[in-house]
Amino acid sequence: MASNPKDDEIRVGVFVCDCGLNIAGAVDCGAVAEYAETLPDVACVVRNKYTCADPGQNEIKDAIRQHRLNRVVVASCTPRQHEPTFRQCVREAGMNPYLMEMANLREHCSWVHPGEWEAATGKAKDLVASAVARARLLQPQEELSVPVTKRALVIGGGVAGIEAALELGDAGHQVVLVEKQPSIGGIMAQLDKTYPTMDCSI
């Protein structure tokens, strides 16, 4: 597929992250890795200490080349945190970033089920199975680029809004500052002195 157009075979690599003890402290990562090997189209399984760190990412890249992987499942933390990291990682190894899928073994499993070794491990296996099932059907995607209008809107002319508008202005950006009151200044303007320096607010 994307990394190997001549080959129609789906080859999934599963990377099970210990996240130090964040995951491995509550989930039997070894058992999860062993289980992953039994899943359809899984061509290789690697257990990492920290998949997101450089050594972990390098293991992904090496495995993609060695095992001719065309799908990657990272079983680590929430995609809301590291999806961009791993998408970039597989892109660097020549894969379309949309062929990478994550299983959330940390926020949705180990962190909420401490001391439930068996049950948490069972859940982690299901989450990996779910991610592999999805990964097998993933298709490469191309992103659309959209131009950004070079102007910022700041809503609120108190100290925070004024400061943000000035900073952006100083950086050479056009800024529209909107304030509902007749004057900017906000609540800070109503204060006499301000802590900790005891100087005037205006």
Place this chain on the structure above:
Amino acid sequence: MKIRKKARYVDPGLCNACEECAKVCPVVKPDEFQMGLSSRKAIYIPFPQAVPCSYILNMDDCLGNNPIACGKCADVCEKKAIDYDDQDEIIEREVGAIIVAIGMDVYDPTEMDEYGYTRFENVITSMEFERLICAGGPTAGHFVRPSDHERPKRIGFIQCVGSRNPKIGRPYCSNICCMNTVKDTLLLADHYPDTDNYVFYQDIRAFGKSFEDMFQRSKEAGTKFIRGLPGDIEEDPETRKLTITVENTTSGRLERHELDMVVLSVGVVPPKDRDKVSGLLTLSKTSDGFFMESHPKLKPVDAPTRGVFFAGFCEAPKDIKDSVCQAGATASRAGALLNAGEISVEAITSRIDEEACTQCGLCAAVCPYGAIIWRKGEPAVVVEAACAGCGACGATCQFGAITMRHFTDEQLIAQVRAVLAENPQDKVFVFACNWCSYAGGDMAGISRMQYPTTNRVIRTMCSARVSEEMVLEAFRCGAPAVLVSGCHYADCHYINANRQTVKRMQRLWNKLDKAGVRPERLQLEWISAAEGQKFAKVMRQMEEIRETVTMEEIEHTKQALKPKPKKKAPKSKEAAAAAS
């Protein structure tokens, strides 16, 4: 983006703030800037250092809304800056980044009647204190008590008024009031060394740089800090002195203090305009009511909506220095986006197969963005740049004509089957939307909240992506209980796509009921990104439901929901109902 620029009726370019207009204006109104402690005219300058430095005419205050009848201000204005016919103006601007810095409001202590704010003249708020001690205030900085304009000798400050008080629904710390009171006591000690200042508190939070030093200076200046919040305040009707009763929790003794004046150190509340702004920009709020950031540690100034950033109080209570720091951070984040010149849109948009499209138009009807163009007799077409990828159309299309890129029916169904392949009776199947409920699950994780291990969550961008078929498939695979969860009704990240979720769930409940499947086995919950606690609670409730489901029930459900051999096109009536 459209901005309404309100009419000022005074041209700021011409006005030189000479004050002649205000001198002749006959209308007298309470001055908001001075907390109503003095008055202003209908034409006024908000405060001497106002920007723009110009007078403004409040048309609601102006004589009978018919300025022609008076016209005195225009007569005396040498610059001819006053224009009674001034109109609101609509300004349209395209922007690439939005910074939300709408600040906060001050807590109104009226409801805490034990402190008698509305009954006793000499009980004031800390905001009123600011105006009374300010050289630019109504008393030119002479600190006097409102009842007799005499200088108070014994002043009490009550902390946490409207903060850290779950009884009135304000459990959070307002962050600034401790140090503000410490500052006030130092000001009093500086201006009037002979006053006795008392501070009644539950904890003094002097955590910031040089805060502890200020706190110690206040103590050295003679301020008495008494640990305990007063139960009530009584007033002597003759002298207007106030007596407060307080349990000193350090000594364990009940104390009474006679004071000339009491300052309520009021907390802060989310701004009044919060819901308006959050509706426009699809923002979420925390349980305290302040805006929720993208990640509490790693993306502290980004809103979950791309291109929107926070600065200042509206994100969480913070002082001036922290507001300035955050404004710098937010400007840097917004600047980086503007500098990038272009951004890539996630490839999760909808695609329509012209061949399979039956031209029914349902997809166009449910699209919250109007990103699907449909004309009678023609296949529907997706405008990719306008599509945000919620998937409401994909879940609505009964003919398999719509593919949601990266969240296809096949991919999601495969996940359902994989999760429920073994021992489905032990599992609760959960569909969670990316922005709120899945993030709420992450929040539960970050906060280490524990809940039963039985749930299995899969992610869709929006709850509206979850089709009837996906839910039914979960039941067919033997799931005892299924949860569909999304953003709170008004917080949907796809404008209002989750209304489609509600309609679909209603149809599913009916369908389950008809098939003899207990509808309560399918639940719908709204969980925001900040509601880790709610996520954990819902998981516990789902587990309780799962425990009620027997193996016989599961087997019966599998049979009852078996798909018919060949799927027929839905009746036109049903299709019309789905679109309404």
